[in-house]
Amino acid sequence: MIEVLVVDDDTRVARVNAAYVARVPGFHVAAEAHSAAGALRRLAELPRIDLVLMDQHLPDLTGLAVVREMRRRGRRTDVIMVTAARDMATVQAAMRHGALQYLVKPFGFAGLRVKLEAYAELRRTLDGGGEAEQAAVDRIFGALSAPTGPRLPGGHSPTTADRVRQALMRAGEPLSAQQIADRTGVSRQTAQRYLKLLERAGRAALTLRYGEAGRPEHRYVWAARL
Incomplete structure (x- = not known):
């Protein structure tokens, strides 16, 4: 022990x-x-x-x-x-x-x-x-020097994971999956999948943005910015 x-x-x-x-x-x-x-x-x-x-x-x-x-x-x-x-x-x-x-x-x-x-x-x-x-x-x-990011499940690309992580780290505000997709060149679904990995690893936090109507928009922020 x-x-x-x-x-x-x-x-x-x-x-x-x-x-x-x-x-x-x-x-x-x-x-x-x-x-x-x-x-x-x-x-x-x-x-x-x-x-x-x-x-x-x-x-x-x-x-x-x-x-x-x-x-x-x-x-x-x-x-x-x-x-x-x-x-x-x-x-x-x-x-x-x-x-x-x-x-x-x-x-x-x-x-x-x-x-x-x-x-x-x-x-x-x-x-x-x-x-x-x-x-x-x-x-x-x-x-x-063990990495601080999440261990990637099978079928996930370390290169894509790093692009999503870098985009979130450099952002000055919470970003949606679509905004991450626009900044990294991946699809919205792919961005959402990698963002959820970062959230589960404690490296990103989920916030909600409420509009005038409809469901709230899920947005993510790098944990160091909280």
């Missing part, structure tokens, strides 16, 4: 993230913390923490400052940054301080599940021991 410390300054968000973690097989939430001091205290108190889900914006120190202090104290606990901070300086600093993954808020259960499953696969590979051939090394680094 992988023991997890969830760190977030917002107690409600911490509870939601902890509930997400508990839904992924093989993971157990050992504790929550809502400040840098609380996180360091939990790390000192608990005999085993394998993974920290670390928020960047904490009331006393930044999450990266906590990671630096962890390393200074000799704690090799793995870290996944889970934060609304999306500036490149913070992302780069997280990489340099050894964060294995970086998940930008807001996200749904599916987005976090992909990260956790990739982390679990990484641990299984590393725990196997022995010498690593190039193929094994490639699998290890592939796990660290």
Whole structure:
């Protein structure tokens, strides 16, 4: 069982993230913390923490400052940054301080599940021991960069999925399936199918636009814009 410390300054968000973690097989939430001091205290108190889900914006120190202090104290606990901070300086600093993954808020259960499953696969590979051939090394680094999008069912094209995803990410407002179709050159039915995949994966959210009459129009927005 992988023991997890969830760190977030917002107690409600911490509870939601902890509930997400508990839904992924093989993971157990050992504790929550809502400040840098609380996180360091939990790390000192608990005999085993394998993974920290670390928020960047904490009331006393930044999450990266906590990671630096962890390393200074000799704690090799793995870290996944889970934060609304999306500036490149913070992302780069997280990489340099050894964060294995970086998940930008807001996200749904599916987005976090992909990260956790990739982390679990990484641990299984590393725990196997022995010498690593190039193929094994490639699998290890592939796990660290596991895609955040949905796993495509049979008959779906990764190229089309990426076109729909890019169109939605670049939009400054919610878009209908027809608008996505116009921007990507696919049919409306195809756009609708891929949009639903993104919604189920937690990468897009469905909104409704009500007109004067008739059924509401389904529109989609990239989750980071919510």
